[in-house]
Amino acid sequence: MADEEVPDFEVPVGMFEDLEDVKAQLAALSAQVEALTEGADTDLGEASTGEEPEAGEDSAEEDEWQYPPFILLLDSPLYDDELRALIEWVEGVLVPGYLAEPSSDARWCHLWWEHPPAVARLHALWLAWQELTDPAACGYTGPSVWHRDHLDPCLRELRGSSGPFAGCTKGEHQIDHRLPGAVPSAWRQGDS
Template sequence: MTTQPTGPVDPVADLSALLGELAGDHPSTPPAAAAPADDEPVYRNVAAFVGDYLAHVVERRLASGPTSGINWCPRWWAHPEAISRLYALWRAWETLRVSDPQTGMSIWWRDHLDPHLAALAAEYGSFSRCGPDKHTEPRPLPVEPAPPEVLAQFPDLDDI
């Protein structure tokens, strides 16, 4: 008979335990985080989330030279779009683990991680000119100043 845990559910510890059972004390198993109170984040910031969780649970072949795979940049934090998307992923993960402990992680993978990772790692995405051992500085989109008559159609914050 299996006993149910009585304390707070820790998805990282649960994943670590499952991976350990499947692979036997596997060295790439993410470290278990201390079980926080439900209203406290598991990870203190986006860097901890990416380094301590995401890098360990996302398994994709990385593109390298002629090898096909996803584009990933080890300096993800140097790409404005990446840091914004990864921050959003972290906050969604923290919210869904508490608000929907039964299916929240499935929703997070399907509705949050998969589309954001696809956008970042796509052949035209933020990491398209980077690789596992290479970072290329991001280039902003070209922008021309909008004509005043176009901007006049929309209220500024001062007008609201």
């Protein structure tokens, strides 16, 4: 057996590089699995340093919102600031780009911010727009998803005959037609 000849295979150099990449990826995945199974609180793709963060490092991050807040849960002045930004987007992007002349089949109220259900839906639409129009976050299909999954259903609900603008006509604005009586709010603490 010692005299057996080893076949002469030509192995491309690139294959060795590919194998080294696979080994490195496998090592990184193994480290992530080990960290996750040990209950470590590390992000995927981040190597564990073994050091615990100091108490003051995370406290500032915990005090801030991790995700955009739902507008109806905000109190002044945060609500006012968020509403101002929403008004800029609705009046600057949505109205000129997507809303044709209002009609009995497609209602719109020029004082839409006085209709809380409309504010809630438009805010959710705006949050989705912010995420889905960023190619770095969602690729190039994000705008299509936004139109299909967010814009179209939102406009159907807002502009429909039973939507928040049902009592508003081209020359008349009504908000009392949809407001319920005084009911304690489950969303805000302190309401009774």
